Structure formats: structure tokens, C-alpha cells
Amino acid sequence: MPRPGRGARPGASRPEPSPPGNRPGPGDPGRAPVPQVSNRLAIERLLVTADIKKTGPEDVPPPPAAGPEAIRAIPVRHYGRYVTAILAIALFGLVVYAFSQGDINWGTIPEYFFDDRIIEGVWKTLLLTVLSMAIGIVGGILLAVMRLSKNPVTSSIAWFYIWFFRGTPVLVQLFVWFNLGLVFQYINLGFYRDEWSDFMTPLLTALLGLGLNEAAYMAEICRAGLLSVDEGQTEASHALGMSHSKTLRRVVIPQAMRVIVPPTGNEVINMLKTTSLVSAVQYAELFKFAQDIGSASGAPVEMYFLAAAWYLVMTSILSVGQYYLERYYARGSSRTLPPTPLQKIRSTVFSVRRPKGVSA
Amino acid sequence: MNAMVKAEGVHKSFGPVEVLKGIDLEVAPREVFCLIGPSGSGKSTFLRCINHLEKISAGRLSVDGELVGYRQKGDKLYELKDSEVALKRRDIGMVFQRFNLFPHMSAIENVMEAPVQVKGESKAVARARAERLLDRVGLADKAGNYPSQLSGGQQQRVAIARALAMEPKLMLFDEPTSALDPELVGDVLDVMRGLAEDGMTMVVVTHEMGFAREVGDALVFMDDGVVVESGHPRDVLTNPRHDRTKAFLSKVL
């Protein structure tokens, strides 16, 4: 095991280093922050009068509590911004106009929005997303642990798997699973024997295609997460008498989650959209139903719009969930957690000041 | 009385580099045993051998009369399984230079973790002990804080409480104060002094010569993987016999 940093002097790798001079300690009583603030004000004043372009109103320093009088300056006018804004609005208007001139029967979208088939498709899409991600996450963790193992055989197998499944398009993989029936007539696992066509249902095809592909991506995400945890954590846990598996479960994985969750959230959102590909292998989900309704009712474009709207609704909900999940796994990693949107609203409405830094 | 730690000709190599070149020493029960020496002399490595975080390459090392990491049958040595090693580590507490608290757990959860997970103790019992230990290290009011909300000195005291929660018979300290700002060192040393008064057997790697002189019962000066000089801290620190010891002490004192 390489162990970089051992024997290095302590100061080099201290947690939470604070820049020298910013900490008023007992050793330097003369370093009160006041002169620094007024210094900064002087510089800001200089900037304002020199009319240097600044990025936004957030940059204006908060008026000091009991310092020099507040600055009253004429803010910089951002003419460039007005021009780009007008151009963007004009462009958007043009697009809207073009679509309003197109022969689109907008009424069909609300008409079919809650159609039974569409709702069934939405459920199928969600089911496929959940199951494929479950396969992906379990497989990914397994592959990541294999890849990091000291056994060269298991780590090469994991490497090969990742190489293969990341290196080929998922649509190709789906078609391979779909068409395996052309080369296998029966499946025989010893305890289980069946006709291939009965065994390989469209759902299984879809799950294998999406899940096994996802596992390769999740493996890399999990591996990065596991590697991000400091080796001192494992040592401390072992020194307390915890076993390898307890150490992994209680100490390493919870910390790895902070690194694993954000990209996994993206993977879920990606997966939700990628499920539309399985319509190509005859599994009926949202996109396939929308397509079928579209060609039957003679409004294909409208039904694509409808499908897009449903995908947007689902990905938006997932994004909100991701935010809260990330917040949960960030606990302990920073002194205070960012407020949730709800808390933000509450604090602006009631503007109640709570003490910061109280444990969450 | 049986020695708590007994090292006989302990060698340790990392690849071609020999870091420990035959260490012989004995730590008696209830003794505060200090290890000093220049950077890279192998102090941490030796300490980590004691709880088998590192495997020794040659020699014999035993804790409380039992070999570390091996079982002897006849004249053959059998390597212990991971679970057996873990079982022995329960009795040996370790405190690290960089604290290594679990950042995703609050202070009290850090202290409760091992008794609950390793000994299968109930949460209520573990919590009661954890509260007592945090009180003992002067942090009763910080139980709910996460490590990132504690100063270095406070973190190190939580780390000591965490190690004590397993009720070890031996405590290993690897430069517990050298990552701390000078004004925070005192609190940690006070806790260690209290432990020593209660009769805990302690092996302490340290650069705090004042602590070694006051609290230490024995002291070893290591250099380049060998024990150069050993004796009572007062004698070694005030009347070093070897030139290497003299040279080292003149630099740190």
C-alpha cells in the first residue's frame, strides 16, 4: 500500500487550514479586522470611481456595522446586458411564433395527458428506471469492490467488464440481448430450463440492456467514492477492532456516499431518459405508448411533445429529491448545511435569526 | 509481572528499505512509556506494529503475553485470521496524530461506535459510557457536534474518549499533540496525565519533552530503526550518554 504523506510534517495536511493572519488569536491582539475592512472599502471605492466593470450587485460589500459612512455611488450601467437580453427575448419570440404558425393541434396534448395508456407508460418508465438503477448500483458496488481488491483475477475481470460495457453503445447492447434468441433456442441453468423466447421477455431484455450497462458506469462512480475516503479512517476503524466489512459499511461507504450521490443522481435522471430507447426492443413504456397513440390518432408531433412534457415533469421531481439526498450526505462535512428551499422561504418570510452551527 | 508489551529483535522492512532494525524493549503494566527520536526513525512504524496495523518482518512482538498477529504451536507460527486480529485490537486503543475521527458522526456517536458495533453493546449502555468519557475529557457540552465543528484539541480529546470506550488495557499515542496549535496542546496533555494517574499503560510517541519528563516512567530514544538509548526520562533527557541522543536533544529542547 503506498502511503504518501506519512512522515510529512503535520502542518502540511492539517484539516481546515485557515489562511494566516485571518484568525485573531491571543498571539496577535493588534490584528483586529477593522483596518482590513476599511482597506477593502477604500479599494472598492477606487473600483467604483474607476468605473471598472463588476459582475453583480452581490459584490458590493455589506456596510460595516459601525465603520465609516455607507457608500452612495451611482451603480455601473450594464448596457451590454440589456442588448443580449433583448436579443435573447427576440429569438425566443421568433421560435414561439414559428410554432404557433405550425399546424399543431395543441388541444390533443391535454386531452391525452392523463390517458390510461400514457399513465401506464409513465409507470413502466419509472419501474424500468428504478429496476435498472438497482441492478446498476448493486452491480456497480460489486464491480468497484472487485476492481479495488488485491486479487489480480477479480480486479482484471472487473476491469474487462467496465471496458466492454462502457465501450459499446447501449442501443447496440439492447439489440444484442433482444436478438440472442436467434442463436440460443433454450436456456438451461441446470435447475431452470425454458424456451429462450419465453425466458427473454421484453422486460428482461430491457433490464439486462440498461442495468448491465449502468453497472459499468456506477462501478467507476463507486470506485472514485471509495478512493476518496482517507486511509486514516480505515486505520482508525481497524484499530478499534472493527472488521473489514463493518469498516466498509459503517465508516467508508457513508463517507464515500458524499462523492457517490451527486453523480448517481445524474445517472438516475439520465437513465429515466435512456429508457425511451427500449421502445426499440418492443418494451412498451411512455415513449412507445406516445408513439403508438401518435400514429393511431394522426398527431405524432403532439404526442412527442406530450412525452417530452412527462419526461420533464419526472426529471424535475427527481432533481428536487437529489438536492435533499445530497444535503443529507453532506452532514458533518461542512460546519453548517445549506438551507433547504423551504427553510429559505421561511427565514425570509419570518426573518427569524437562528443561531448557526447547531447540529442538524 | 508479565510485560504488557515485549519486543525482541523486531524488524520491519518496506520492500528493500529496512525501517526497524532489531528493536528490543519491554513496557511494564501501568507504565507510561515514551518514544522519542528524529523524523523517519521508525517510531510510528513500531507503534503500528504493536496493534498489527503493520506486519513485522522478523523478531517477536507480544502484548500481554500473547504474540501479535500470530499463534504459536510447537515451533511453528500460524498467521491469525483477520477476525482474530480484530479481536485483539479491541484491547489496544490508538490515538493518531491527525485524530481520524469519523466525520459523518457526531462526537458522541464516534465514542459509541465501537462498543455498539464491535462488542454488540446496547445503545443505552454505550451512550451512558460515552457521556461519562466525554465529560472526563472536558467535552460534555460538545456531544452533539460533528468533528468539523470542533477545534483540533477538542477533536483529539474526542479521539481519546473513543479509544477509551473499548476499555483497553493498553493505549498507543502517535504524536497526539503535534498537529495542534500550541495553546491547545495543554488540554490534551492534561487528559493523558489523568489517564496515567489512573494507571493506564501507555506507549507515547511524542515531541513533548516536558510531558515525557513529568509523566513518563520510561523513555526510549530511537534513531534510524534502532534503540539508541533508554532509561528513566529524567536521566536520558538530562544526562544523555550517546552522541546521537545529545545531538537530537540539543535540537528539540
Ligand SMILES: Nc1ncnc2c1ncn2[C@@H]1O[C@H](COP(=O)(O)OP(=O)(O)OP(=O)(O)O)[C@@H](O)[C@H]1O
Ligand atoms: N507504508 C510505507 N511504505 C514505505 N515506507 C514507509 C511506509 N511507512 C513508513 N515508511 C518509511 O519508514 C520510515 C519510518 O517511518 P515512521 O513513520 O515510522 O517514522 P517516524 O519516526 O514516526 O517519523 P515522524 O516523527 O516523522 O512521524 C520513513 O523513512 C518512512 O518513509
Ligand SMILES: [Mg+2]
Ligand atoms: Mg510518526
